[in-house]
Amino acid sequence: MANDIELRHGQDVSNDNSRAARCLIWAEVLEAQGLVTSLHNGHNSNLSSYATLELVDASTGKVLKSNQAKSHRTKSVVKSRQPQWSDGATVWENLPFAAARLALRVNMRMRVYSLRSL
Numbered sequence: 001m002a003n004d005i006e007l008r009h010g011q012d013v014s015n016d017n018s019r020a021a022r023c024l025i026w027a028e029v030l031e032a033q034g035l036v037t038s039l040h041n042g043h044n045s046n047l048s049s050y051a052t053l054e055l056v057d058a059s060t061g062k063v064l065k066s067n068q069a070k071s072h073r074t075k076s077v078v079k080s081r082q083p084q085w086s087d088g089a090t091v092w093e094n095l096p097f098a099a100a101r102l103a104l105r106v107n108m109r110m111r112v113y114s115l116r117s118l
Helices: none
Strands: 004-009 023-033 047-057 090-095 102-112
Touching (some): 023 102
Antiparallel strands (some): 004 023, 023 090, 047 102
């Protein structure tokens, strides 16, 4: 699990010409620090780290189900306990949800893989 994940997030925008307010959310995962796993042998040679981003209902924590609210996964960064990403921003547009209802969940994943499996 990451001790620190730096995120930048966007702002809500409303389309005054539509009947229902729509919102725009953007987020960019930049880095993680202090990743630790109990399965690791002490070397960075067989680590792979990535982050997943999901829009969730702020009150329940449940993932929002919508074609516009699909989850996003960063590229994997290998051989680092402090991965940095330059994937660019993830953008969710025309979301059919009230902005106050939304929250962003970021999960860090670190895999230890066998060098023989590559």
